[in-house]
Amino acid sequence: MKIQIDDIPPEGLEIDFDGSENLLGNWLESIKLSDLDINPNGRGHIRIDRNDEEIMISGDVEISAVMICSRCLARFDSSIPVSVDMKVKQGARVNKDYEQELELGEDEILILNKEIDLRELIAQELSLSIPMKPLCKNDCPGLCPECGSIIGSEGCSCSHESSSDPRWEKLAALKSRFNN
Numbered sequence: 029m030k031i032q033i034d035d036i037p038p039e040g041l042e043i044d045f046d047g048s049e050n051l052l053g054n055w056l057e058s059i060k061l062s063d064l065d066i067n068p069n070g071r072g073h074i075r076i077d078r079n080d081e082e083i084m085i086s087g088d089v090e091i092s093a094v095m096i097c098s099r100c101l102a103r104f105d106s107s108i109p110v111s112v113d114m115k116v117k118q119g120a121r122v123n124k125d126y127e128q129e130l131e132l133g134e135d136e137i138l139i140l141n142k143e144i145d146l147r148e149l150i151a152q153e154l155s156l157s158i159p160m161k162p163l164c165k166n167d168c169p170g171l172c173p174e175c176g177s178i179i180g181s182e183g184c185s186c187s188h189e190s191s192s193d194p195r196w197e198k199l200a201a202l203k204s205r206f207n208n
Contacts, residue, residue, distance in 0.1 A: 029053075029146045031076065035082065040077040043087075043146075051089060055151030064091045065094040065157065066108075074112060083116040083144065091154055097171035098161040100178050106162065108155045116144060133145065 029049070031041070045051060052068040072089030089110045094103055169179035177183035 031144045031146060033078070033142050033144065036076055036078045036083070037082075038078075040075060043074045043076070044088060045070055045072050047073075050150050051091070052154070053147040055147050063096040066154075067092045070110075072110070076144075076178060077105040081117070084114075085116060085144070085146075085149065086113045088112070089150055093158075094160075096135040097164040097168055099163060099168045102164050102178075104162075106156065108157050108159075110150060110157045112149060112153050114149070134183065 029043075029051070035041075047069050050068045052066070052071040068091075070089045070091040072087060074085065074087035074089070077084045089112065091108045091110055093106055095098050095106050096103055101163055171177070172179045172184045174186040175184050
């Protein structure tokens, strides 16, 4: 979805997504991961405000995906919250003095044409919002190192008593002495 800068009214532009529009377009291929299946349609709200110097884009979008749990390797449905909060500076309005380097803040981008590609911005923010170690649930026990089944499931009847490292026994004895 490309927004023409000249079409942004003085009072700003508000865009709502109901889940039926492809928010990522071709940008999905640039963040394609083997253990992640992303639905390009999302829900959310984006607001675009403009003044003479810059354009402010803010909002929240939710993208659904099928992920693989990093502990138990089960596939699960998840929604990835994507927060967009950035400033856009137009290249035509920026001083072209080559001796002075243009400094952009962390939340600022530079565009050289008269349009903003929201799909690109959302895809970039999505790539930063994907969890490094997705979990199907916070207390996922993971796989049993003995049988390979999920710990605590009916397929795992292994004993999972805590076996302590003998190097820590003296410290554990000291701790129990202080706790008593």
